[in-house]
Amino acid sequence: MTPSDIRNVIIDILSDISPDSDLSALDDSVALREQLELDSMDFLDIVMELKKRYRVSIPEEDYKELASMDSTVAYLSQKMVNVGV
Amino acid sequence: MIRSAKTELPESQRIVITGIGLTAPNGDSYSDFRHSLLEGRSGVSEYEIRYFGKTLAGICKFDVTRHQARKDARRGTRAGSIGIYCANEAIRDSGLDWANQDLSSVGVYVGVTEHGNVETENEVYELKGYDYDTSFWSHHHNPRTVANNPAGEIALNLKITGPHYTIGAACAAGNAGIIQGLQMLRLGECDVALSGGVSESIHTFGIFAGFASQGALATHTDPTKASRPFDTNRTGIVVAEGGCLYVLERLSDAKLRGAKIYGEIAGYAMNTDATDFVLPNPQRQAECMNLALSRAGLIAEQIDIVSTHATGTPSGDILECEALREVFGQSEKTFFNNGKSFIGHSMGAAGALELAGNLPAFDDGVCHATINVDDLDPACHLAGLVQNQPREIGGVRYILNNSFGMLGINSVVIIQRI
Numbered sequence: 111m112t113p114s115d116i117r118n119v120i121i122d123i124l125s126d127i128s129p130d131s132d133l134s135a136l137d138d139s140v141a142l143r144e145q146l147e148l149d150s151m152d153f154l155d156i157v158m159e160l161k162k163r164y165r166v167s168i169p170e171e172d173y174k175e176l177a178s179m180d181s182t183v184a185y186l187s188q189k190m191v192n193v194g195v
Numbered sequence: 196m197i198r199s200a201k202t203e204l205p206e207s208q209r210i211v212i213t214g215i216g217l218t219a220p221n222g223d224s225y226s227d228f229r230h231s232l233l234e235g236r237s238g239v240s241e242y243e244i245r246y247f248g249k250t251l252a253g254i255c256k257f258d259v260t261r262h263q264a265r266k267d268a269r270r271g272t273r274a275g276s277i278g279i280y281c282a283n284e285a286i287r288d289s290g291l292d293w294a295n296q297d298l299s300s301v302g303v304y305v306g307v308t309e310h311g312n313v314e315t316e317n318e319v320y321e322l323k324g325y326d327y328d329t330s331f332w333s334h335h336h337n338p339r340t341v342a343n344n345p346a347g348e349i350a351l352n353l354k355i356t357g358p359h360y361t362i363g364a365a366c367a368a369g370n371a372g373i374i375q376g377l378q379m380l381r382l383g384e385c386d387v388a389l390s391g392g393v394s395e396s397i398h399t400f401g402i403f404a405g406f407a408s409q410g411a412l413a414t415h416t417d418p419t420k421a422s423r424p425f426d427t428n429r430t431g432i433v434v435a436e437g438g439c440l441y442v443l444e445r446l447s448d449a450k451l452r453g454a455k456i457y458g459e460i461a462g463y464a465m466n467t468d469a470t471d472f473v474l475p476n477p478q479r480q481a482e483c484m485n486l487a488l489s490r491a492g493l494i495a496e497q498i499d500i501v502s503t504h505a506t507g508t509p510s511g512d513i514l515e516c517e518a519l520r521e522v523f524g525q526s527e528k529t530f531f532n533n534g535k536s537f538i539g540h541s542m543g544a545a546g547a548l549e550l551a552g553n554l555p556a557f558d559d560g561v562c563h564a565t566i567n568v569d570d571l572d573p574a575c576h577l578a579g580l581v582q583n584q585p586r587e588i589g590g591v592r593y594i595l596n597n598s599f600g601m602l603g604i605n606s607v608v609i610i611q612r613i
């Protein structure tokens with residue numbers, strides 16, 4: 111997957127988790143928590159959905175990499191390089 | 196001598212209903228539900244659920260997002276959503292100044308028949324798609340399935356910081372929730388009690404399969420005819436979802452704020468058969484009704500309407516009728532009806548919902564019917580059974596509400612017009 115594909119995946123997951131949020135105005139460089147009403151259970155939803163959809167496992171020590179869209183895409187670009195769209 | 200024990204209590208110990216919020220398969224408000232009952236409108240329809248297949252059920256159609264964000268509905272449970280809808284509607288109906296309410300003085304007491312089966316079945320079903328690798332098991336499972344979940348979701352939604360919990364009481368749970376609220380108000384544990392019951396049971400295949408295996412699940416070519424307590428051709432239970440929560444307050448507080456008062460809880464009782472897992476004991480049921488009457492300072496002849504528990508099972512209806520004849524056999528003024536004949540059995544919500552279906556009789560003097568009695572089972576004969584069409588019975592002062600459940604749990608609530 112390209113970084114753009116991965117961003118689309120995250121947006122799709124976020125739209126499920128937080129269906130009333132406006133994701134079109136998301137600033138990729140700013141922490142997701144500062145822009146959306148997300149708590150720790152929501153971040154676990156992101157982790158679980160990536161695991162279910164793409165069999166991507168994210169160890170707990172790497173959860174901090176999911177802070178912003180930019181950091182998430184950068185982190186996942188390494189792990190999902192061989193994952194098809 | 197006929198007397199009312201309640202009038203001897205100080206107003207701070209007399210508990211009244213000041214708000215009602217409900218959802219039923221044939222109405223999402225107190226007035227719509229009553230209208231359907233008087234019109235003879237069933238809420239039962241065709242339904243299909245995984246593994247079990249096609250069956251019948253009472254399905255609620257309330258707007259979840261009216262009082263709950265979609266994000267919270269996704270995270271929570273169906274029982275929680277039902278509870279949130281009912282709680283918000285009840286508070287709105289009560290006229291309480293919620294913005295200035297001390298939320299630490301509000302208690303949430305929600306009766307449930309069971310909780311967690313829906314979520315557990317869903318997770319196991321999902322897990323099958325991952326070859327039962329439990330690392331795919333949802334982190335939402337535990338908060339969804341803890342027994343206090345439906346009450347806790349209400350507290351979260353309304354920012355209530357007083358006590359919240361559920362009362363597990365099989366199909367006696369709706370009454371049990373009301374009784375718990377009354378007791379907590381009398382003890383001073385809260386100033387406002389949100390009390391009643393909810394059920395999301397139609398979303399678990401297990402309840403349908405269990406009743407079918409037990410030979411107690413209703414079938415009929417016409418869904419609206421499937422729930423037919425007291426009829427010779429009854430075949431069992433129609434499972435329904437629903438909810439009904441009351442705002443309960445002390446009479447002194449209700450008067451102080453000029454609240455609309457639907458009625459006073461004049462008496463109540465709970466007891467146990469201690470005889471069988473599923474088969475009711477009419478003697479214990481009669482004892483429960485008599486205890487409630489005694490606590491209310493009433494005799495059976497003073498009760499205008501009895502809302503029966505009857506679920507449409509061959510033996511359960513007969514046994515309740517035995518108990519009713521023992522308690523009310525001498526009463527010429529008592530009428531009997533049944534809410535499940537319209538919507539099916541809404542389990543933990545049933546007792547609370549069926550009471551709400553009868554409370555308007557205080558104003559309109561009409562006893563709604565039990566429908567689908569095409570051929571009355573002689574073993575279910577009750578002199579005052581209101582069959583198929585509502586009946587004008589004049590001034591209604593007392594309503595007795597029966598709600599019984601598995602493991603021999605019995606509950607009775609008596610409401611008095613004031």
